[in-house]
Amino acid sequence: MPLTKSLTPAALRNIIRERIHPLENTSGIAAGFLQANVVILHKNLADDFEAFCRANGSPLPLLYRSQTGEWGCPPLAANADIRTDCPQYCVFENGVLTSKVADLLAYTSQLQNMVSFYLGCSFSFESALEKAGVPVRNVEQGKNVSMFRTARSCQRVGGFECPLVVTMRPVPQDKLDIVAQCTHLIPQAHGGPVHIGDPAMLGIRDLNQPEYGDPVEFRPGDVPVFWACGVTGVEAVQCSKPTLAFTHSPGCMFVTDKEDMAASPLTVKPSECPETFCITQNPQHFSVASKATVQKIRQLEEIAVEDPGQRGIRVLFVKDELIRSCLALSHASSVLITTGFPTHFKYDPPEETDGPPGAIAMAATLQALGKRVAVVTDQRALDMHRKIVQDAMERGVIKTAVPLLSFQNTGPDAAIHFLCHDGDPNKPRYDHLVAIERSGRASDGNYYNMRMVNIKHLVDPIDDLFIAASSIPGISTTGIGDGGNELGMGKVKDLVKAHMPNGGVIACDVSADFAVTTGVSNWGGYAVAYGLYLLNCCPIHLRYLQCGLGQPPTAQDQEAWANSLPTVEKEEEFLSILVKYGVRSGKTANLALEVDGLTFHPTHSDIIRRLREVTLPAPSSS
Structure with missing residues (x-):
């Protein structure tokens, strides 16, 4: 009987059982039916292994746990026999692979005291991808899927711990959204991707040398996409070293009678439908969030770019810079923020009230x-x-002190040494740099306020850090500004020169990866804080952030995050602290509760309330 996609699971299991046709793997066969990884352990280990699966649900989605000595799996398949119905099995003794066998009949007596675990498999979603018009390269090439051991550790339970194993499929970049959406809808087959982009970020050195399966060829425009893999169960057996255990041979799955039952992405609620975004190109890295979360962050972005001061700032606006910046910051572990625009060169201090509030708001939420x-x-x-x-700590504006640093250009490698441990670009000290209302260097090397006054004598060369970061893999950057002369706004300098007053002189020449344009820069800092909160409360994003491992945040976690966010009361308090130290409004130089010539009440307070309403809607009354 020929092996085709239309083969029924029962017929396939019979072919395997009777050795009618040699079979190297089950990818692309019996399309549309769930396939299963198999782990068989002594009954004394079964409870711990089940808990291990529950704690690491993406790599180990538990389809069925057998009774002790049970060969079949009635909820998954009729007339099945786990001793014979996989094309090949692995035999482990004390965690060491001792042989690969065609069946387990010779171990029937030992199996009477053992429990079989059936775990979801990514082969199950391949037909859904093909139906959606996505090429499945391993199937096209007649190969087993590539499987890699990663540097990510699963959550330990009892004696079970191991690294996460992932499958990799090359996917055309323009198909990433549909791939994430289709597979997210099949959690019993590992769900959506856990990483998209550079394999080194998972600790994978060479895509041509998988630990399991075959290397798969890329086509132009393909991006590596990684899913959690049930071969993680094989790694768990090797690491925990049980006296005797059996697993399927990677790629040689047990095929069930269950259809994948994937829903159409068109019918799914926005809260359950992922969108993908490229957040860095060096290294290439994509992230995901639900459509509902993305929609809310776009609302934050629209509020923050409002222009009550009528400065014409909207011409510099680039859609979705906020969501990309927030996604990159969400993946970062260490963030460096800079602010300070000494526009009032005739006063001491020369600083303005725009910038520090937004910087502290971001710092509080990041902490x-x-x-x-x-x-x-x-x-x-x-x-x-x-x-x-x-003062901000004493008055409850921020909970934990933020380390304050300075940077001086003491030589050609000063910026690299500041940003990286031992000056090694492979060991960055920070993952992300954020500039908010920070005076930015113009093309002539000077620093200008909006009136074209050169304030270079008041500004340290922090721009050099952003320039250096642009060539260091693993560091991304954000610039938040409201006039085009701020650090990072070099990304839109052509627009600044064309549309902003004095733009040809004042435009910042130093770019950031993301240029977040706002009506007042503080509002961009607030929007980033609220956006980070939304992302970390988004199950789709959080799952991706954690590679599908570990537990969701607790209610206490979310409460702590919410408590860190800007409020009208906290921001008014912080503004009063700035005034206490002589910091003035940017446009008018007034020493008052004012930013950029706009009084805190009603303008800034109203923006904060509206940002909060998008992020933390009031509970409905019943």
Whole structure:
């Protein structure tokens, strides 16, 4: 009987059982039916292994746990026999692979005291991808899928611990959304991708040398997409070293009678439908979030770019820079923030009230999410900023102190040494740099306020850090600005020169990966904080962030994150601290509760309330 996609599972199991046709793997066969990884352990280990599966649900989606000594699996397949119905089995003794066998009949007596676990398999979603018009390269090439051991560790339970194993399929970049959506809808087959992009971010060195399966060829425009893999169960057996255990041979799955039952992405609620975004090209890295979360962050973006001061800032707006920045920050573990625009060169201090509030708001939320945060600013302003941060802690604006740093250009490698451990570009100290209302270097090397006054003598060369970061893999950057002369806004400098007053002179020449344009820069900092909260409360994004491992955040976690967010009360308090230290409104130089000539009440307070309403809608009354 020929082996085809239309072969029924029962017929396939009979072919395997009777040795009618040699079969190297089950990819692309009996399309549309769930396939299963198999792990068989002594009954004394069964409870711990089941708990291990529950704790690591993406690589180990549990389809069925057998009774002790049970050969069949009635919920999954009729007339099945786990001793004979996989094309090949692995035999492990004390965690060591001792042989590969065609069946387990010779071990029937031992199996009477053992429990079989049937775990979901990514082969199950391949037909759904093909129906959606996505090429499945391993099937096209007649190969087993590539499987890799990663540097990510599964959550330990009892004696079971091991690295995560993933499958990799090359996918055309324009198909990433549909791939994420189709596979997310089949959680029993591992669900959506756990990583898209550079394999080194998972600790994978060479896609041509998989630990299991075959290398698969890429076509132009393909991106490597990784799913959690049930061969993680094989790794768990090897690491836990049971006296005797059996597994399927990777790629040689047990085929069930269950159809994959994938829903159409068109019928799924936005909260359950992922969207993909490229967040860095060096290294190439994509992230995901639900459509519902993306929609809310776009609402934040639209609020933050409002222009009550009528500065014409909308011409610099680039859609979705906020969501990309928030996604990149969500993946970061260590963030460096810079602010400080000494526009008031005739006053001491020369700083303005735009920038520091947004910087502190971002820092508070990043800290609540468990990330390391530091602020770098001008040496001459360090003492003042230390006092401001201390006051902010005492008044409850921020919970934990933020380290304050300065940077001086002491030589050609100063920026690399500041950003990287031992000056090694392969060991970055920070994953992401954020500039918010930070004076940016123009093309002539000077720093200008909006009136074209050169304030270079008041500004340290922090731009050099952003320039250096652009060539260091693993560091991404964000610039938040409201005029085009701020650090990072070099990404839109052509628009600044064409549309902003004095743009040809003042335009910042230094780019960031993401240029977040706002009506007032503080609003961009607030929007980032709220966006990070939304992402980390998004199950789709959080699952991707954790590679499908571990447990979701607790209610206490989410409460701590919410408590870190800006409020009208906290921001008014922080603004009063700035005024105490002589920091003035940017446009008017007023020493008052004012930013960029706009009074805190009603303008800024209203923006904060609206950002909060998008992020934390009031509970419905019943």
